[in-house]
Amino acid sequence: MRVLRKPDWETWYGTLNRAFGGALESSKERELWEALTEHDRSIGVWDGDTCVGTAGAFTFRVTVPGGASVPAAGVTMVSVAATHRRRGLLRTMMRRQLDDVRSWGEPLAVLTASEPEIYGRFGYGTATHQLNAEVDTTRVRLSVPPGTDDVRLRYAAPADALDVCEALYARRVPERPGMLARRPGWERLGVLDPGNDRDGQSPLQCVLAERGADVVGYVRFRIKPEWDRSGPRGAVHVSALEALDPAAHAALWRFLFGIDLTSTVVAPARPVDEPWLHLVSDIRRCSVQIKDALYVRLVDVGAALEARTYQTPLDVVFEVDDAFCTWNAGRWRLTGDAKGASCKRTDEAADLSLSVRELGAAYLGGVSLTSLAAAGRVRELRQGALAEASVAFGSAVAPWLPHGF
Numbered sequence: 227m228r229v230l231r232k233p234d235w236e237t238w239y240g241t242l243n244r245a246f247g248g249a250l251e252s253s254k255e256r257e258l259w260e261a262l263t264e265h266d267r268s269i270g271v272w273d274g275d276t277c278v279g280t281a282g283a284f285t286f287r288v289t290v291p292g293g294a295s296v297p298a299a300g301v302t303m304v305s306v307a308a309t310h311r312r313r314g315l316l317r318t319m320m321r322r323q324l325d326d327v328r329s330w331g332e333p334l335a336v337l338t339a340s341e342p343e344i345y346g347r348f349g350y351g352t353a354t355h356q357l358n359a360e361v362d363t364t365r366v367r368l369s370v371p372p373g374t375d376d377v378r379l380r381y382a383a384p385a386d387a388l389d390v391c392e393a394l395y396a397r398r399v400p401e402r403p404g405m406l407a408r409r410p411g412w413e414r415l416g417v418l419d420p421g422n423d424r425d426g427q428s429p430l431q432c433v434l435a436e437r438g439a440d441v442v443g444y445v446r447f448r449i450k451p452e453w454d455r456s457g458p459r460g461a462v463h464v465s466a467l468e469a470l471d472p473a474a475h476a477a478l479w480r481f482l483f484g485i486d487l488t489s490t491v492v493a494p495a496r497p498v499d500e501p502w503l504h505l506v507s508d509i510r511r512c513s514v515q516i517k518d519a520l521y522v523r524l525v526d527v528g529a530a531l532e533a534r535t536y537q538t539p540l541d542v543v544f545e546v547d548d549a550f551c552t553w554n555a556g557r558w559r560l561t562g563d564a565k566g567a568s569c570k571r572t573d574e575a576a577d578l579s580l581s582v583r584e585l586g587a588a589y590l591g592g593v594s595l596t597s598l599a600a601a602g603r604v605r606e607l608r609q610g611a612l613a614e615a616s617v618a619f620g621s622a623v624a625p626w627l628p629h630g631f
């Protein structure tokens with residue numbers, strides 16, 4: 227196992243691509259991923275000249291409750307060749323990677339998982355969920371708030387509108403836990419639009435929402451035209467949508483719901499507190515599903531818990547179990563409120579006992595400690611401590627990450 231060398235990238239990436247089915251052939255996409263790869267933070271496992279394992283860690287900053295932007299290793303590009311699976315290569319890479327992340331002084335590691343079963347054993351907890359919806363727009367109507375008609379919509383070429391969309395996205399990032407401050411180059415992933423990825427859908431389209439001279443929202447989407455005996459049954463596939471206020475939000479969704487010759491809006495990876503859920507006439511025809519999204523691993527429990535704020539005052543001692551990163555194991559006293567927090571080692575009696583995985587799940591405020599306790603994953607040792615910590619850990623805005631990496 228060694229750090230990725232630049233000349234090895236093609237082979238390394240070939241191993242990764244094959245582990246995901248080998249379908250990624252677009253040279254535009256390869257080039258971008260090569261540019262985004264942080265070689266000195268990536269590792270490969272080699273069997274002689276053959277690359278059999280890959281893993282990387284992007285340098286991210288993630289928004290946490292209270293709005294701070296906390297350094298996080300974005301674990302990515304993890305693969306093991308099928309010829310070498312289930313011999314402990316992933317475990318070996320995860321060990322090395324978490325030791326590295328600790329030595330880089332980053333308190334968090336985050337990832338989106340190809341399969342939910344893989345990463346819990348390494349201390350990652352499911353911290354954000356996403357909502358996937360498939361709306362029957364022949365039956366579901368939207369009732370929009372005042373001001374919606376004042377929002378003007380216009381088509382723009384996705385690449386031309388990229389800068390203005392990114393500026394708007396950057397304004398959203400500090401407002402929602404789980405969102406990542408975009409590093410240069412990342413914005414291009416959203417508009418790559420490789421033909422082999424489309425499955426009969428149109429190229430990407432973009433519509434901007436404007437009020438006066440200001441852009442107040444945008445949507446990127448594709449249309450899949452379809453006809454059956456009863457007529458047009460096309461689908462609108464939403465790929466990204468951001469809006470700065472309720473009227474802009476409603477205007478964009480009303481536009482999507484009303485596109486001629488379509489009968490469905492497919493909206494994946496939306497926040498679980500998506501506002502249009504409150505505007506639809508018939509939620510049962512929106513086929514809403516919830517899926518796991520961002521996984522969080524506290525690499526440094528003390529620094530991570532100090533980096534966020536807490537909705538209500540709390541003073542609790544956690545007994546943390548962490549078999550994979552034993553430096554975290556033991557008792558931590560966390561005191562804090564909406565202004566700041568302190569988390570230090572202690573010998574005092576514990577109030578709550580849990581594993582680092584549950585702490586990761588609760589960290590962004592989207593999974594309550596109470597629900598984890600009801601599942602038997604958190605134990606309350608002092609009466610009242612669970613409710614105190616659970617409310618304090620919550621977030622007024624549901625954590626969300628709109629994209630994978």
Ligand SMILES: CC(=O)SCCNC(=O)CCNC(=O)[C@H](O)C(C)(C)COP(=O)(O)OP(=O)(O)OC[C@H]1O[C@@H](n2cnc3c(N)ncnc32)[C@H](O)[C@@H]1OP(=O)(O)O
Nearest residue numbers: 245302303304305306311312313314315316317337340343
């Ligand atoms: C953040 C990301 O990049 S997510 C992408 C992950 N990569 C992929 O899904 C690509 C296809 N899959 C693969 O490349 C491999 O199967 C990997 C990377 C998921 C696993 O690699 P392996 O080297 O086989 O894993 P390893 O042998 O170290 O297994 C460690 C443990 O995880 C378990 N495990 C590994 N993969 C899986 C899985 N897909 N589902 C359930 N359990 C798994 C093993 O059973 C083992 O369990 P144990 O600790 O109880 O013995």
